[in-house]
Amino acid sequence: MKTLTLTLESSQKKLYLKIAEAIRNAIKQGNVHPNDKLPSARALAKQLLVNRHTIMAAYNELIAQGWVETQQRRGYNVAQTLPIYRSSAKTFQNESNSTQHKWRLVKTNSAKVQLPASQYLYNFAGGNPDIEIFPFNEFRGYMNDALNRPAINDLNYGKNNGFPPFIKEVSTYLRRVRSLSNKEIIVVNGTQEALYILSQLLLKAGDKVAVESLGYRPAWQAFKNAGAELIDVRQTEQGIDVEHIETLFKQHKIRLLYLTPLHQYPTTTTLPVAKRVKIYQLAQQYNIPIIEDDYDHEFHFDSQPLVPMAANDPAGLIIYLSSFSKIMFPGMRLGIIAVDKTLATHITDYRTIINHKVNVVLQDAVARWMKDGAFERHLRKATRLYQKRRQCMVELLNSFIEEGLDIKFTIPAGGMALWVDVGKNAENISNLAKEKSLYLLAENAFHLDNKNNQDKYIRLGFAGQSEEKIQQGLLLLKPLLNLRSNRD
Ligand SMILES: Cc1ncc(COP(=O)(O)O)c(C=O)c1O
Numbered sequence: 001m002k003t004l005t006l007t008l009e010s011s012q013k014k015l016y017l018k019i020a021e022a023i024r025n026a027i028k029q030g031n032v033h034p035n036d037k038l039p040s041a042r043a044l045a046k047q048l049l050v051n052r053h054t055i056m057a058a059y060n061e062l063i064a065q066g067w068v069e070t071q072q073r074r075g076y077n078v079a080q081t082l083p084i085y086r087s088s089a090k091t092f093q094n095e096s097n098s099t100q101h102k103w104r105l106v107k108t109n110s111a112k113v114q115l116p117a118s119q120y121l122y123n124f125a126g127g128n129p130d131i132e133i134f135p136f137n138e139f140r141g142y143m144n145d146a147l148n149r150p151a152i153n154d155l156n157y158g159k160n161n162g163f164p165p166f167i168k169e170v171s172t173y174l175r176r177v178r179s180l181s182n183k184e185i186i187v188v189n190g191t192q193e194a195l196y197i198l199s200q201l202l203l204k205a206g207d208k209v210a211v212e213s214l215g216y217r218p219a220w221q222a223f224k225n226a227g228a229e230l231i232d233v234r235q236t237e238q239g240i241d242v243e244h245i246e247t248l249f250k251q252h253k254i255r256l257l258y259l260t261p262l263h264q265y266p267t268t269t270t271l272p273v274a275k276r277v278k279i280y281q282l283a284q285q286y287n288i289p290i291i292e293d294d295y296d297h298e299f300h301f302d303s304q305p306l307v308p309m310a311a312n313d314p315a316g317l318i319i320y321l322s323s324f325s326k327i328m329f330p331g332m333r334l335g336i337i338a339v340d341k342t343l344a345t346h347i348t349d350y351r352t353i354i355n356h357k358v359n360v361v362l363q364d365a366v367a368r369w370m371k372d373g374a375f376e377r378h379l380r381k382a383t384r385l386y387q388k389r390r391q392c393m394v395e396l397l398n399s400f401i402e403e404g405l406d407i408k409f410t411i412p413a414g415g416m417a418l419w420v421d422v423g424k425n426a427e428n429i430s431n432l433a434k435e436k437s438l439y440l441l442a443e444n445a446f447h448l449d450n451k452n453n454q455d456k457y458i459r460l461g462f463a464g465q466s467e468e469k470i471q472q473g474l475l476l477l478k479p480l481l482n483l484r485s486n487r488d
Helices: 015-028 041-048 052-065 136-148 164-178 191-202 217-225 242-251 273-286 341-354 360-371 374-402 426-435 467-480
Strands: 068-070 076-078 184-188 208-212 229-233 254-259 290-293 318-323 335-339 417-421 457-461
Touching (some): 164 184, 164 360, 184 191, 184 341, 191 318, 229 242, 242 273, 360 374, 374 417, 426 457
Parallel strands (some): 208 229
Antiparallel strands (some): 184 335
């Protein structure tokens, strides 16, 4: 029998656990081998100047973990088969030498999770709501209600289209505020989940999806992940080019059209009614479903927002998506799909593969919040605030123009950002801004095909931060913008 040299770590752990760990390390390091006899409890107790029962407790711990074996009155042995995955080497090796498993990845996503824009001192990310204005205290009351009077039946597995009282509130709201009725509502964990499910259900490898040439990358990733090929629809200063849609529909077998009609992402233009009608007629003629992503409907300032295209959808070909990420906050992960009945059950059936339900307690709390009218109160407050912030940004940028800066923009009727023409070097401006802890994106971040990049637009979000921050940030940005005399 070998004498074991043991090194006890100086942690707060119980002594017997420290001894067990020291013996385990000795085994791992190969100081004793499988089947080797270990010192008796008495001998080890003497060596370590501890009670024999402490050693027995350590050995019992190692027996439970599979490192040590014992037979009646024959003492303790290192286990024959150790509870560790061996490398191909015959001799037992130090863990640090063992070969790492190499994963066979059959799919990856090239779009990496970004450092949140909120890490920057000035955050001009285009789509950020101001989370600090969310009425957390008020909402806590509704969460309490949801837990005090839990909807026991719905908290189990089962029907997964959404929590009925929440669907009821959302349906009423959509009917009243967005004229949207006769569609089935399915609750999802945010728009992204909806895009993923729809891509998997409706697309197969090689299918073509038409998307806005400047657009929303996370949606594209979902389509591409299903094997689809993306075809970009040209955009003009007046929004999407409908003639180009027609040409593409004629030229290709397009399977799906993805649009952000109300506040085009990222350019913020609103698709006029005449263009909507024409696109709808084309979609009907060529039998192409449309995903209408209405991600920030409420934040429309100068007039009532246009009703969604899905509100006039006799053929039932529009899949309408709406999110609570802007109304509440992105971490809420709540959204809805409104679709024709014929597609709804396929969506809910498919969804069970990735998730059983959307958090029912959360849906319950939001339903109570909506029912009380507090939800719309919050919306009115946020809309008023964002409108003021838009005004603040517009006024300051206009004063820059008066001072000779060569920038242009159209005040958007709604949304959460301005799309500003800075003439040139937009990407460079956005990079230099980051060095001043100022987050903003330039046109290059939104193109499907970078050859369309004119490098002249930046996107300035106005909703997510206070007027004070907007002003300070824009004053920092000002020296990076181009002087009129510099324009080519
Ligand atoms: C175009 C667009 N669609 C949808 C969303 C919301 O997505 P989700 O509900 O997954 O947070 C956003 C948020 O930035 C968006 O910009």
